[in-house]
Amino acid sequence: MLHLSLFTEDKRQNLITTREGEVKVGQQAQLPITNCNLADNLTQAKANGARFVILGIGEDIGPRANLGRGGATNAFESAMAQFLNLQSNRFFNGKECLILGQISTQDLQLDTQSTTEQLRDQVAKLDERVITVLTSIFDSGLEPIVIGGGHNNAYGLLMAAKASFKRPIAAVNLDPHSDFRPKEGRHSGNGFSYAAASGALGYYHVLGLHELKNSEATLAQLETFGAQWHSLQQIWIRQELSLETALKQIAKQLNNTQSPVAIELDVDAITNMPSSASTAAGIPLLDALKYVNYIGKHCPSVYLHLAEAAPSCHVAGEAAGHRETGQSLSELIYSYINARINAL
Template structure:
């Protein structure tokens, strides 16, 4: 169910200070808090007329990662991110009115006793909610910035793009895993393979794919689809190609498809980021920001999806996880906005 952000809820996420204006004081909310999912378009269009370009949407779930036999904890990424992002300054670089903080999709949570089959059914049910909400955002000609939940939600986002534009998408994904696992029931490891099978994904490039974190069967399936990748080892270990060179190649290939571009990042690609599959051998946060900024600037991106952040998985506890996830995701969000709406210095 979509929980629309209210002024009261928003006010709990940031603090004011004399002589300063925070983003939380400037972002837009929908006026009708009882708006139904199927009637979002008109409310969003009204906000667009007031200068909105981006719609920040949370997804509070961890059924997808758990259905993939991973750790939970990705239910609080949105609130952690907003607690940091909304406390940033409103100034000449970003006013805030460009962003609608729409709210949060909150499916029914399953406890630890849930079976794999129940988790996969819950993930499939969530797909339909994601498609319904994101399709309305795209129909209003706004750009979704989707935060939280597992990478399973890439499927719903890609299906929403297909629904709105009547064509498949080209996806670029910074991720050590291709998430192109067999279609064995919905989970966080097969969002892209399901999207491909359902005609929502026509071109797919994985940046930072870890050479030993993808099964041979998955790599073979990705190859048969015609998928492309630069491995983590190629760029950050063996230094066979620079990140800048890889991004230039990706943008050129993606633009030749003339398809809307899905910009994806699984934060478990980032070193020491709290997530279902966190790693010490990962991409620096600043490189992840550069990736988002470059692709958003040079390609026709339809949305940004920041998946898998899990504050509860931080080694120092959830409070530290909220801080690290919040700061990191805020930088990723701004990297996207900066590319799509250059600041007026």
């Protein structure tokens, strides 16, 4: 069974604010046909000029299964409220995007009385849904832009990409946490270690890794796998090298693998971004935008994954969280699209 809630014309109309003399991205973006199966929807969208598929996975069972905070359930709505209201103009039309909708997760969400083991069992069930939907998207030749949900969904994305491209994937992840924790049951902290063990992850680089937010056991596991990293402290605190230099090094390493490239970003890397593990000691949003744009432009990227945004965790309340999350995710989406359209 395909667990997918399609984005509808009614949803679009409820989100877009029109103004005379202006055309919004949401007015130009493609929507799925509700009585059409996924494969046909993707084929039709591609024939009509689509290159990107925007998909939501609204869940917080992954972060909660990792003993973290909930709240990462409605970032997709926040993002679409902002993204669809951007101007359609000479820089970006909007027709290049299919706003597909969201993978259904409501039946998997468990209440606060659930055990860690129960939550991890549900994450494993979600993995299956993510793999099924994303494999179809990759097979269609379109590039998914996925808005989470927890970073647990990196596993399903990497598994689907490997299934479609028939080879392991090279991933780069802007994240203070490597998410390479032990295989102790599925959660948001071990998506990449599970993907590595399955053969879906062939190369892994962590940008902005916090030197004191990863256990020694995790660091050892990363080294054993052959993963590389640039730490938050190296670039932004001690300034041992510039972000530009780090990005050039990362792009060279990714391209040397001759593999499809996954661009991962946990928004808790960004200063004060509302998320399941928000931080005051993060990086500026502008540097996150540069990361997405640089790797997207200089590497054979096959998807962008924006994980862990949690509007309800904003210190000023949920309304402020929706505004900040929506604006930030919209900028990240456009940064990726712009890079891919102008890729070298």
